[in-house]
Amino acid sequence: MPRTRPAPSHQHVHDWLTAHADSTGYRVKEVPLDQLEGWHTDPDTGNLVHHTGRFYSVEGLEVAVEDDATRDLALSRHHGEPGDRRWEQPIIVQPEIGILGILVKRFDGVPHMLMQAKMEPGNINTLQLSPTVQATRSNYTRVHQGNAVPYLEYFTRAGRGRPLADALQSEQASWFLGKRNRNVVIETDDDLPVLDGFRWCSPEELRGLLHLDNVVNMDSRTVLAACLPPSGAGLAPDEDSFAGALTRSAAAPSRLTGLTSRFTGIKARRNLTRRRIPLARAAGWQRGHDRIDRADGRYFSVLGVDVHAGDREVAHWSQPLLKPAGRGVIALVARRFDGVVQLLMRARTDAGTFDIAELAPTVQCLPGNHGSPPPFLDLVLSASPERIRFDAVHSEEGGRFYHAENRYLIVEADDVPPEAPEGFLWATLRDLQELVLHSHYLNVEARCLLTCLLALR
Amino acid sequence: MPRTRPAPSHQHVHDWLTAHADSTGYRVKEVPLDQLEGWHTDPDTGNLVHHTGRFYSVEGLEVAVEDDATRDLALSRHHGEPGDRRWEQPIIVQPEIGILGILVKRFDGVPHMLMQAKMEPGNINTLQLSPTVQATRSNYTRVHQGNAVPYLEYFTRAGRGRPLADALQSEQASWFLGKRNRNVVIETDDDLPVLDGFRWCSPEELRGLLHLDNVVNMDSRTVLAACLPPSGAGLAPDEDSFAGALTRSAAAPSRLTGLTSRFTGIKARRNLTRRRIPLARAAGWQRGHDRIDRADGRYFSVLGVDVHAGDREVAHWSQPLLKPAGRGVIALVARRFDGVVQLLMRARTDAGTFDIAELAPTVQCLPGNHGSPPPFLDLVLSASPERIRFDAVHSEEGGRFYHAENRYLIVEADDVPPEAPEGFLWATLRDLQELVLHSHYLNVEARCLLTCLLALR
Numbered sequence: 001m002p003r004t005r006p007a008p009s010h011q012h013v014h015d016w017l018t019a020h021a022d023s024t025g026y027r028v029k030e031v032p033l034d035q036l037e038g039w040h041t042d043p044d045t046g047n048l049v050h051h052t053g054r055f056y057s058v059e060g061l062e063v064a065v066e067d068d069a070t071r072d073l074a075l076s077r078h079h080g081e082p083g084d085r086r087w088e089q090p091i092i093v094q095p096e097i098g099i100l101g102i103l104v105k106r107f108d109g110v111p112h113m114l115m116q117a118k119m120e121p122g123n124i125n126t127l128q129l130s131p132t133v134q135a136t137r138s139n140y141t142r143v144h145q146g147n148a149v150p151y152l153e154y155f156t157r158a159g160r161g162r163p164l165a166d167a168l169q170s171e172q173a174s175w176f177l178g179k180r181n182r183n184v185v186i187e188t189d190d191d192l193p194v195l196d197g198f199r200w201c202s203p204e205e206l207r208g209l210l211h212l213d214n215v216v217n218m219d220s221r222t223v224l225a226a227c228l229p230p231s232g233a234g235l236a237p238d239e240d241s242f243a244g245a246l247t248r249s250a251a252a253p254s255r256l257t258g259l260t261s262r263f264t265g266i267k268a269r270r271n272l273t274r275r276r277i278p279l280a281r282a283a284g285w286q287r288g289h290d291r292i293d294r295a296d297g298r299y300f301s302v303l304g305v306d307v308h309a310g311d312r313e314v315a316h317w318s319q320p321l322l323k324p325a326g327r328g329v330i331a332l333v334a335r336r337f338d339g340v341v342q343l344l345m346r347a348r349t350d351a352g353t354f355d356i357a358e359l360a361p362t363v364q365c366l367p368g369n370h371g372s373p374p375p376f377l378d379l380v381l382s383a384s385p386e387r388i389r390f391d392a393v394h395s396e397e398g399g400r401f402y403h404a405e406n407r408y409l410i411v412e413a414d415d416v417p418p419e420a421p422e423g424f425l426w427a428t429l430r431d432l433q434e435l436v437l438h439s440h441y442l443n444v445e446a447r448c449l450l451t452c453l454l455a456l457r
Numbered sequence: 458m459p460r461t462r463p464a465p466s467h468q469h470v471h472d473w474l475t476a477h478a479d480s481t482g483y484r485v486k487e488v489p490l491d492q493l494e495g496w497h498t499d500p501d502t503g504n505l506v507h508h509t510g511r512f513y514s515v516e517g518l519e520v521a522v523e524d525d526a527t528r529d530l531a532l533s534r535h536h537g538e539p540g541d542r543r544w545e546q547p548i549i550v551q552p553e554i555g556i557l558g559i560l561v562k563r564f565d566g567v568p569h570m571l572m573q574a575k576m577e578p579g580n581i582n583t584l585q586l587s588p589t590v591q592a593t594r595s596n597y598t599r600v601h602q603g604n605a606v607p608y609l610e611y612f613t614r615a616g617r618g619r620p621l622a623d624a625l626q627s628e629q630a631s632w633f634l635g636k637r638n639r640n641v642v643i644e645t646d647d648d649l650p651v652l653d654g655f656r657w658c659s660p661e662e663l664r665g666l667l668h669l670d671n672v673v674n675m676d677s678r679t680v681l682a683a684c685l686p687p688s689g690a691g692l693a694p695d696e697d698s699f700a701g702a703l704t705r706s707a708a709a710p711s712r713l714t715g716l717t718s719r720f721t722g723i724k725a726r727r728n729l730t731r732r733r734i735p736l737a738r739a740a741g742w743q744r745g746h747d748r749i750d751r752a753d754g755r756y757f758s759v760l761g762v763d764v765h766a767g768d769r770e771v772a773h774w775s776q777p778l779l780k781p782a783g784r785g786v787i788a789l790v791a792r793r794f795d796g797v798v799q800l801l802m803r804a805r806t807d808a809g810t811f812d813i814a815e816l817a818p819t820v821q822c823l824p825g826n827h828g829s830p831p832p833f834l835d836l837v838l839s840a841s842p843e844r845i846r847f848d849a850v851h852s853e854e855g856g857r858f859y860h861a862e863n864r865y866l867i868v869e870a871d872d873v874p875p876e877a878p879e880g881f882l883w884a885t886l887r888d889l890q891e892l893v894l895h896s897h898y899l900n901v902e903a904r905c906l907l908t909c910l911l912a913l914r
Contacts, residue, residue, distance in 0.1 A: 068598075097725045141525075156722070163718030168725065168812075182725045184718070257894065261620030261641070265613075268554045268625065268639045355625075355812075355896070437714065438895050439812070 010208025013115075013129070013201055014215065020117040020197060021127040027308045028121045032290035036304040037318040046280025046287060048302070048320055055138055056094035056400070058292070058302055058320060060282035061177060063087055063351045066271040067423075088282040090292055090302060091177045091352055092322065092400060096137035097168060100219045101155040102227060103132040104164060104187040105200065111187070111229065112200040114151070115220065120398025121307045122321050124405065128217035128395065129209060132198070136399075150195050154186050161188035165226035168439045169447065170358060172396060173350035175300070175322050177276075180354065180439070181219075185227040203229055210455035213393040214405070218448065221394065225447040226436050228454040230429065242334075242389050242412060243456045246341040249428030256434055262425050263441070266347040267356045274351065298369050300324045303402060321402035324366060327393070330445045331363040331380040331409035332453070334389065335416055335426075342426040343453075344376070344416065348443060358443035359425070359435070363409075375421065383411040390452045406445075408452050429453060467665025470572075470586070470658055471672065477574040477654060478584040484765045485578045489747035493761040494775040503737025503744060505759070505777055512595055513551035513857070515749070515759055515777060517739035518634060520544055520808045523728040524880075545739040547749055547759060548634045548809055549779065549857060553594035554625060557676045558612040559684060560589040561621060561644040562657065568644070569657040570684070571608070572677065577855025578764045579778050581862065585674035585852065586666060589655070607652050611643050618643035622683035624896045626904065627815060629853060630807035632757070632779050634733075637811065637896070638676075642684040660686055667912035670850040671862070675905065678851065682904040683893050685911040687886065699791075699846050699869060700913045703798040706885030713891055719882050720898070723804040724813045731808065755826050757781045760859060778859035781823060784850070787902045788820040788837040788866035789910070791846065792873055792883075799883040800910075801833070801873065805900060815900040816882070816892070820866075832878065840868040847909045863902075865909050886910060 033041070038051050048058040064086045103114040118130035133140075135149045140156070154160045164185040171179045194200065201209075206228060209215050216224075230247045280287065284294055293301035306318050333344040348360035362376050390410035397404075420426050427435075432450050435441035442450065490498070495508050505515040521543045560571040575587035590597075592606045597613070611617045621642040628636045651657065658666075663685060666672050673681075687704045737744065741751055750758035763775050790801040805817035819833050847867035854861075877883050884892075889907050892898035899907065 095728075095730075099725070156726075158719060158722070163714050165714065166718035166721045168721060182721055184721070257620050257622065260894070261623035262615060264623045264625060264639060264641070265615070268556070269613075271552075273552075437717070439897070 010205040010212075013199065013205050013209060014212065016199060017117050017127060017129060017215065021119075021125070025308065025310045026119045026126055028126075029306045031304045031306050031318065033292070033302070033304045033320060034289040036320060037306070039304070039318065039320060041287070045278035047278065048292075054096075055136070055319075056092050058090050058279060059093050059177075060277040060279040060285075061089055061091040061351055062275045062277050063089070064271075064273045065349050066273075068269040087351075088277065088284065089299070089351055090279055090282055090285055092175055092179070093177045093276075094179050098136040098181045099133050099140065099152075099155050099184065100131050100181050100223050101133040101151075101184045101186065102220075102223045103151055103154055103161070104185055104227060105189070106187075107200065110202060111227070112202050113206065113224070113227070114194070115199055115201045115206075117197050117199075118217070119309060120217070121305050121319065122398035122400065122402040122404065123214070123217075123395060124403050125214050128398070129201075129215055129220055130217050131220050131223050134219045150198070151192075154188065155182075155184050161186040161190070165437055167437060169222060169442075169444065170354050170440060171444050172401075173352040173354070173358070173443060175352065175401070177352040178354045179352065183223050183226060185223060203231070207231060207455040207457060210452060211390075211392055214395050217395060218397045218444065221448040221451045222444055224454070225442070225450040228451060230454050231457045242341065245336050245339055246334075246429050246453065246456065249340050249430040252340055252428065252430070254430070254434070255428075256431055259425060259427055259431050260435075260441075263347060263357075263359065266423060270347075270349060270356055272349055272353060272356050298325055299366070305402070322400060322404070323402040324404050325369060326366050328366045328406040329363055329377065329380065329409065330361050330406045330449060331376070331411060332449050333362040333376055333380065333416055334410060334412045335414055335418075336412075337418065337426075340428060341412075342428060343432070344420060345425050345427050345446065347423050347425065353443075355440045358446070359427070359441055360443045360446050361449050362424070364445050376416075379413060379416070380409050380411045383409075383413065387412050389456060392452070394448065408449060410449065410452060410456075467662040467669075470656065470662050470666060471669065473656060474574050474584060474586060474672065478576075478582070482765065482767045483576045483583050485583075486763045488761045488763050488775065490749070490759070490761045490777060491746045493777060494763070496761070496775065496777060498744070502735035504735065505749075512593070513549055515547050515736060516550050516634075517734040517736040517742075518546055518548040518808055519732045519734050520546070521728075521730045522806050523730075525726040544808075545734065545741065546756070546808055547736055547739055547742055549632055549636070550634045550733075551636050555593040555638045556590050556597065556609070556612050556641065557588050557638050557680050558590040558608075558641045558643065559677075559680045560608055560611055560618070561642060561684060562646070563644075564657070567659060568684070568686070569659050570663065570681070571651070572656055572658045572663075574654050574656075575674070576766060577674070578762050578776065579855035579857065579859040579861065580671070580674070580852060581860050582671050585855070586658075586672055586677055587674050588677050588680050591676045607655070608649075611645065612639075612641050618645040618647075622894055624894060626679060626896060626899075626901065627811050628901050629858075630809040630811070630815070630900060632809070632858070634809040635811045636809065640680050640683060642680060660688070664688060664912040664914060667909060668847075668849055671852050674852060675854045675901065678905040678908045679901055681911070682899070682907040685908060687911050688914045699798065702793050702796055703791075703886050703910065703913065706797050706887040709797055709885065709887070711887070711891070712885075713888055716882060716884055716888050717892075717898075720804060720814075720816065723880060727804075727806060727813055729806055729810060729813050755782055756823070762859070779857060779861070780859040781861050782826060783823050785823045785863040786820055786834065786837065786866065787818050787863045787906060788833070788868060789906050790819040790833055790837065790873055791867060791869045792871055792875075793869075794875065794883075797885060798869075799885060800889070801877060802882050802884050802903065804880050804882065810900075812897045815903070816884070816898055817900045817903050818906050819881070821902050833873075836870060836873070837866050837868045840866075840870065844869050846913060849909070851905065865906060867906065867909060867913075
């Protein structure tokens with residue numbers, strides 16, 4: 001059980017992760033939904049539920065979004081997105097709040113994060129780097145009757161360390177109905193043992209790993225948004241690099257109330273109405289014996305898997321997973337104003353958004369799935385290489401999503417108009433770092449991109 | 458139309474308000490619910506709804522609150538409040554988000570607030586001091602077909618001033634299902650006309666008025682929480698008064714993450730489950746031809762009123778109002794630690810709480826209505842006069858509540874234990890001032906008490 005800081009190279013961490021993957025007998029097999037052990041389809045509603053009524057369910061949702069601003073401006077025709085939208089879809093309902101927690105400890109003054117090699121059935125490469133604790137409420141209150149969750153007490157008992165961040169944060173609102181997890185960072189001085197499968201990682205190692213495809217999982221990325229120090233923090237104030245101009249906003253006067261005011265104004269004039277409906281009645285969706293999907297193959301499908309795992313709390317289980325219809329694009333457009341980088345955020349409302357709207361990346365979509373392309377998609381996909389500040393493929397939560405990949409892009413574009421279009425807002429890195437300490441400002445895709453911003457060197 | 462600052466005396470403002478009240482022909486008459494014009498009782502559900510389906514409705518709600526912490530500690534027996542609670546009740550459903558906005562302008566460097574003399578049918582004294590704009594969405598989008606709302610454009614159009622605060626904030630969660638209004642403060646330099654019924658008020662005048670019973674309405678109090686400067690701000694740092702010790706926290710290092718972490722921990726282990734049910738099925742409640750109430754007379758009743766008003770957007774209308782079963786107590790216990798005042802907040806979950814729990818005053822109850830008294834009620838009601846820092850009766854929103862009064866108390870008690878009981882948290886004035894800029898931290902009763910704190914001299 002090493003208690004010292006590992007050599008500062010992300011390659012070492014990656015080798016350790018790969019070695020760990022080879023040593024486990026983790027197997028995932030697709031099975032028809034009708035044969036999913038422990039799960040059944042309610043004969044009245046068509047909803048997919050666990051026999052205990054716990055964990056999560058797949059149900060139907062009817063959604064209507066009205067927006068005075070886009071209706072008035074008839075922006076719908078410009079942007080290919082109607083001001084008023086109305087649709088039905090399957091959605092994952094998981095009211096329980098889990099814990100995504102990272103334990104931080106300083107070695108030689110540098111904060112290190114205790115990360116975990118963790119398998120999830122939906123992961124493309126099985127094993128990814130996870131937070132210290134990644135546990136649903138069912139996990140940690142032992143509904144599974146599995147093993148105890150290591151290091152849990154740092155996050156559930158007060159006084160076991162200093163909280164650096166702690167808020168309920170939303171997850172993929174296209175696929176989850178109002179789902180949140182507690183995102184929590186605790187700093188400790190304890191000389192605690194490092195268990196097998198865990199490792200202290202430096203900020204520099206994590207930055208390196210974040211540039212690799214499908215290594216740092218979503219649960220890590222969302223929590224790192226609140227604790228990874230920006231690499232440009234030590235740069236000279238006149239540093240002309242993108243990272244320098246990015247972190248320069250820390251010295252600029254706070255404009256946060258201006259930003260939150262525009263955001264609150266958008267929320268106040270947007271109406272999100274929704275009603276849970278029987279899944280069997282969701283228009284456009286069909287239920288086969290093996291999966292739930294659409295005749296046109298768009299958006300996503302729901303399938304089932306059998307999982308055999310060596311070192312999880314439970315050694316064998318079955319579950320449904322949501323599989324997106326393709327690889328998505330999650331992109332941030334950046335532009336410098338007076339030497340300070342501004343990031344173009346979009347106030348976005350999805351089927352499952354907890355509170356009307358959250359600040360999302362400039363672009364967040366499955367290209368080709370939604371009729372005409374959303375604003376700025378062409379700009380980010382056609383950006384010349386010297387404009388691209390970040391480009392890596394990352395996975396979304398492998399415990400609920402099957403091979404759900406997104407291309408995360410940060411593009412500097414000095415030719416976008418300084419006036420943000422209706423529903424968009426310019427924000428600085430500092431703004432995002434302040435907002436991520438509170439609930440329901442940044443959606444999970446924006447938090448993941450914030451972590452990518454902090455990984456820039 | 459005076460454009461200059463009025464003489465700095467709250468008595469002048471009070472005289473102006475009283476004179477304005479005498480000049481209007483405002484009449485409110487109780488009428489049976491069955492004869493309420495424009496409203497009807499749905500024959501299937503018993504819900505009380507407007508014929509347009511807009512404005513608001515009175516429906517039934519089934520509520521269950523589970524809390525791991527209180528269950529484990531069996532605090533229920535100590536405090537007379539079971540750890541797990543389950544009940545049914547009528548509740549007001551009003552999904553639309555209105556605007557409560559105050560316009561601020563500096564005269565000789567001192568920020569003044571543009572306040573309004575406004576009548577509401579539920580007010581005991583008819584007319585109270587309101588924010589610059591107090592409008593439901595139906596008001597300001599002209600569903601009533603009434604007059605335009607003065608000064609509205611400062612709050613709905615960007616660039617008409619500098620936002621000082623702007624967030625969606627909850628209202629009485631015992632009576633409203635997840636209701637929020639936009640609380641917004643805009644500072645302007647415009648030389649704008651002061652219309653009849655409006656007046657610029659100084660912080661000193663507002664502080665004086667807040668010590669009077671039933672003068673400053675709830676809508677003003679909740680917005681003032683985000684913009685009234687503390688009177689102690691100009692005091693010497695060694696000032697030994699309560700106000701001095703209160704504002705000293707502004708100089709102390711921020712402990713906000715410690716506080717939000719404890720609050721997030723409480724929310725993560727508390728479960729709020731609720732379901733809208735037909736009002737006719739709400740157990741314990743009965744519907745007569747004239748009102749909705751309980752056989753035991755507890756909690757509240759719902760009655761109807763006819764209103765004739767001279768200068769409102771609409772000159773005559775009828776509406777249901779909720780009438781509490783008595784005068785409530787809303788109290789804050791304060792204690793000094795190392796010369797800094799700490800305030801004892803309670804993480805409170807009511808039927809209509811938007812997001813599981815909000816920080817509430819130490820005590821918030823209708824004495825005698827809830828079996829054994831809640832914690833600290835006896836302490837605040839039996840406090841000797843020299844311990845009482847604030848004591849005034851204020852009304853809750855007269856547009857929805859009928860003669861709903863609460864006694865607002867701030868009590869300094871150096872004999873309360875420094876360890877906050879389960880579900881309670883110590884916070885400084887600075888903490889509350891930071892939290893009030895964001896949604897869903899402070900409930901409306903806590904925000905009103907925060908304004909009372911800022912009124913201390």
